[in-house]
Amino acid sequence: MAVKNVTELDFDTIKTNLKLHLKNQSEFADYDFESSGIGTLVDLLAYNTHYNAVLAHMVSNEAFIDSAVKRNSVVSIAKTMGYTPRSARSAKATVDLTVRPASSYTATNLTLSKDKVFTSNINGRNYTFVPDKDYTVDKSTVDGVSAFRFTNIVLVEGTRGQTSEVINSSNRSGPIILPNDNVDTTTLTVKVQNSITNYNATTYALSEKITGVKSTSTIYYLEERSDGFYQVVFGDGVLGKQLDVQNIVICEYIISNGTRGNGARTFSFPSNITGAGEIISGSVVSASAGGYELESTDSIRFNAPRFNSAKGRVVTTSDYESAIKQSNPNIKSVTVWGGEDNIPPVYGKVYISLQPQTGFVITETEKDDLVKNTINPKLPVSLVTEFVDAETLFIGFNIAVTYDPKLTTLTSDAIKTEILTKITNHFDTNVNELKKNFFFSKLSKELDLTNQSIIANNIEMRIMKKITPSLKTPTRYQLKYNNKLLASSVRTNYFIANINGALDEVYITDKPDETFTASQQYNGQRFNLAKGDLILKTKSTNSIVGGTVGTIDYDTGSLDITSLNIDSISGATNDVVRVYITPHESSKNISTDDLVRATEEQSYAVTALPARNIILSLDDSEVDTTNNVKQGVAVTMISRVQDD
Numbered sequence: 001m002a003v004k005n006v007t008e009l010d011f012d013t014i015k016t017n018l019k020l021h022l023k024n025q026s027e028f029a030d031y032d033f034e035s036s037g038i039g040t041l042v043d044l045l046a047y048n049t050h051y052n053a054v055l056a057h058m059v060s061n062e063a064f065i066d067s068a069v070k071r072n073s074v075v076s077i078a079k080t081m082g083y084t085p086r087s088a089r090s091a092k093a094t095v096d097l098t099v100r101p102a103s104s105y106t107a108t109n110l111t112l113s114k115d116k117v118f119t120s121n122i123n124g125r126n127y128t129f130v131p132d133k134d135y136t137v138d139k140s141t142v143d144g145v146s147a148f149r150f151t152n153i154v155l156v157e158g159t160r161g162q163t164s165e166v167i168n169s170s171n172r173s174g175p176i177i178l179p180n181d182n183v184d185t186t187t188l189t190v191k192v193q194n195s196i197t198n199y200n201a202t203t204y205a206l207s208e209k210i211t212g213v214k215s216t217s218t219i220y221y222l223e224e225r226s227d228g229f230y231q232v233v234f235g236d237g238v239l240g241k242q243l244d245v246q247n248i249v250i251c252e253y254i255i256s257n258g259t260r261g262n263g264a265r266t267f268s269f270p271s272n273i274t275g276a277g278e279i280i281s282g283s284v285v286s287a288s289a290g291g292y293e294l295e296s297t298d299s300i301r302f303n304a305p306r307f308n309s310a311k312g313r314v315v316t317t318s319d320y321e322s323a324i325k326q327s328n329p330n331i332k333s334v335t336v337w338g339g340e341d342n343i344p345p346v347y348g349k350v351y352i353s354l355q356p357q358t359g360f361v362i363t364e365t366e367k368d369d370l371v372k373n374t375i376n377p378k379l380p381v382s383l384v385t386e387f388v389d390a391e392t393l394f395i396g397f398n399i400a401v402t403y404d405p406k407l408t409t410l411t412s413d414a415i416k417t418e419i420l421t422k423i424t425n426h427f428d429t430n431v432n433e434l435k436k437n438f439f440f441s442k443l444s445k446e447l448d449l450t451n452q453s454i455i456a457n458n459i460e461m462r463i464m465k466k467i468t469p470s471l472k473t474p475t476r477y478q479l480k481y482n483n484k485l486l487a488s489s490v491r492t493n494y495f496i497a498n499i500n501g502a503l504d505e506v507y508i509t510d511k512p513d514e515t516f517t518a519s520q521q522y523n524g525q526r527f528n529l530a531k532g533d534l535i536l537k538t539k540s541t542n543s544i545v546g547g548t549v550g551t552i553d554y555d556t557g558s559l560d561i562t563s564l565n566i567d568s569i570s571g572a573t574n575d576v577v578r579v580y581i582t583p584h585e586s587s588k589n590i591s592t593d594d595l596v597r598a599t600e601e602q603s604y605a606v607t608a609l610p611a612r613n614i615i616l617s618l619d620d621s622e623v624d625t626t627n628n629v630k631q632g633v634a635v636t637m638i639s640r641v642q643d644d
Helices: 011-023 037-062 071-080 297-310 317-327 364-378 412-430 440-448
Strands: 092-101 109-112 118-122 125-131 135-142 145-157 159-166 176-178 183-193 201-206 219-224 230-234 248-255 277-289 331-338 349-356 384-387 391-403 454-467 475-480 495-499 502-511 533-538 544-553 558-564 566-569 577-581 614-618 633-639
Touching: 011 037, 071 219, 071 297, 092 109, 109 145, 125 159, 145 277, 159 176, 176 248, 183 219, 183 230, 297 317, 317 331, 317 349, 317 364, 364 384, 391 412, 412 440, 412 614, 412 633, 440 454, 454 475, 495 544, 502 544
Parallel strands: 201 219, 349 384, 391 614, 391 633
Antiparallel strands: 092 145, 092 277, 109 135, 118 125, 125 145, 135 145, 159 248, 176 230, 183 201, 183 248, 219 230, 331 349, 391 454, 454 577, 475 558, 495 502, 495 566, 502 533, 533 544, 544 558
């Protein structure tokens, strides 16, 4: 008898296998399984087998974190690893306030309560913000007037909530359920009041590990329930102090709106501080950001095993990455390396580069919070943490695609749209993160497979970095492309520069050789140019002006713009100078893993950091013919009918 495949779980296959089995038995050799009563029994057996097999299969899948589908299964497995899924996070903004004291207010200091309510309108909807804590300042003189000046007040989006419960003999270890699935657990404070008549209270601390926990430790544990709510659990008298009967647990927290609280740039400030005075001015230091939704199932599936392997400490690079991503949902990717990998080595330091979910740079507040609350408490030895802001290297393409119109019903524009989508998806999947490289051949192959009509593609690649200039101030700009570059390929968009006291619309390009041309003079001035010099050319006449403005090293991919006085950027919508360059043929596969090595002459003064802080991204330039900015990705369709 043939061996049955136990993975064949569908009803029809099970029924067929049962019929074949019975037909091979002498007792049922002449039975008609489709019309006889035994056919009904076979259906029943097949249904029962199918049901139980699927159930067993599902139960088996739900027992493992990499195959579980239900969120409560993933959460339960993560719990055994000591991992608590990240809650929703409130957006935070920073503001300054000035309060003029009332004539009746004589105190020399003033407290801004954490319960004070601020509001902001985001996309047509009002959101509430509250200070993250009480702020107290002394009276000072502001613009010649006595006032209270509050600086760098952190406002947290959301409304304050509270849950209280009296402890009895049946719940001395909890749990205390937080009855809202949008609680920001980073704002949670847990206090235990002695009793309803004794108001003395102790603030309990969150424990994320059991090492060092004693029977008297005033700690609590935080868990996500199967219904999506969080619960607070206390010790049992062995691992943490057990609560006493008549204790009152008071949990205070902020209920968040997650990502919807991001982007608040203006606030309605309270008109006054009761009994103290009038708020006479308020300004926004930084718009609200950092709001996120409850951690997704896929994120838990990825982070929990890595958190478990770290065992509550940060030693290896993967430990750092796991701890950082678990604590801050704004982090998209992380790269960490030891100072010993630098050239020259810097011992006792750990370097970290972070890529945010949106934008390009992590705020200093977020960096400080990571060091204080995530990294330092888990360090087994004393190490200095230094953040290296990630640099973004934009990649653009001019692509010529040859296709046979007889092999498709699509128009050339429709095929072009498919190609543009393919390129975007390729970067989103394979490139747009720290430590990911771009491989020219992989993209070319994907483009060939976009549509059956495509015969071939030819890709001209360029790379670009952005300069946000200090306007009207002579400034030095140093750019590193970390790739061997092609001579005579530097080109920027147009900008207005101050040339010897006169304004002119110019662009930057490079001089690839030492050949003198008649254009190397301006107002009778002749320029001595060397290979690799960076020069300014006018938009109107394409002639050289102002002499050299820097140099380029084609081998190392470094540009040094020594001094450039930019008055303004051409075009109302532009705020950056885009510096384009073409990589050398040998550098079409762009890597973020190689070391950027300092020369012997530089090594005494320059620390060469690994290039692993580079983010490769698709060129997001817009079409702007006025300012000579090419489209980030330009596709030209070439129709060619092949011979039969």
